[in-house]
Amino acid sequence: MQDMPARDAAAASERGCQPGTPWQTWSSPSGRPRTDMERLLDDTVLGQPHPDLGACWLFTGPADPYGRIDRASERYAHRLGWKLLRGPIPDDMELHHRCGVHTCWNPDHLVVVTHAENMAFAARTHCKNGHPLSGANLRIDPQTGTRACRACGAEHQRAFRERQAAKRMSRLTE
Ligand SMILES: [Zn+2]
Ligand SMILES: [Zn+2]
Secondary structure, three states, rough: OOOOOOOHHHHHHOOOOOOOOHHHHHHHOOOOOHHHHHHHHHHHEEEEEEOOOOOEEEOOOOOOOEOOOOOOOOEHHHHHHHHHHHHOOOOOEEEEOOOOOOOEHHHEEEEEHHHHHHHHHHOEEEOOOOOOOOOOEEEEEOOOOOOOEEHHHHHHHHHHHHHHHHHHHHHHHH
């Protein structure tokens, strides 16, 4: 590979390609370099629909655990997608995955939070009874966005109905 002048190399890396990278890897069929959005979409599949949130947009490229996208204006797929679809992320704010799926970049599944809030969310991966706060067991309150355990919610409802039934029985037998 012959050396590229620094200026050409900088222009090439701006276009999303590196010296020595086969052109077609980084370009659309027309020969135009793929945009960041095209690169994201090319590496994305739809996940299982979540009952409250809908389907995750799963980035299938490298992940650590967040989807990584090299040579784009943001190194993480979910941050890049947010910037492209929703706009800039304020300095020292972070994106929290409401769906709990780190490779997902569906902006409806993300919310802008402070680092402290994000840490508090991250610490709560399971409910107090050990059920995972992710996947289909994760319930998102549509009003408040609060994360809750579906299994425990169902159990509370069952216990509540049992108590109501017991009350009705005791009134009948009084
Ligand atoms: Zn998701
Ligand atoms: Zn639970």
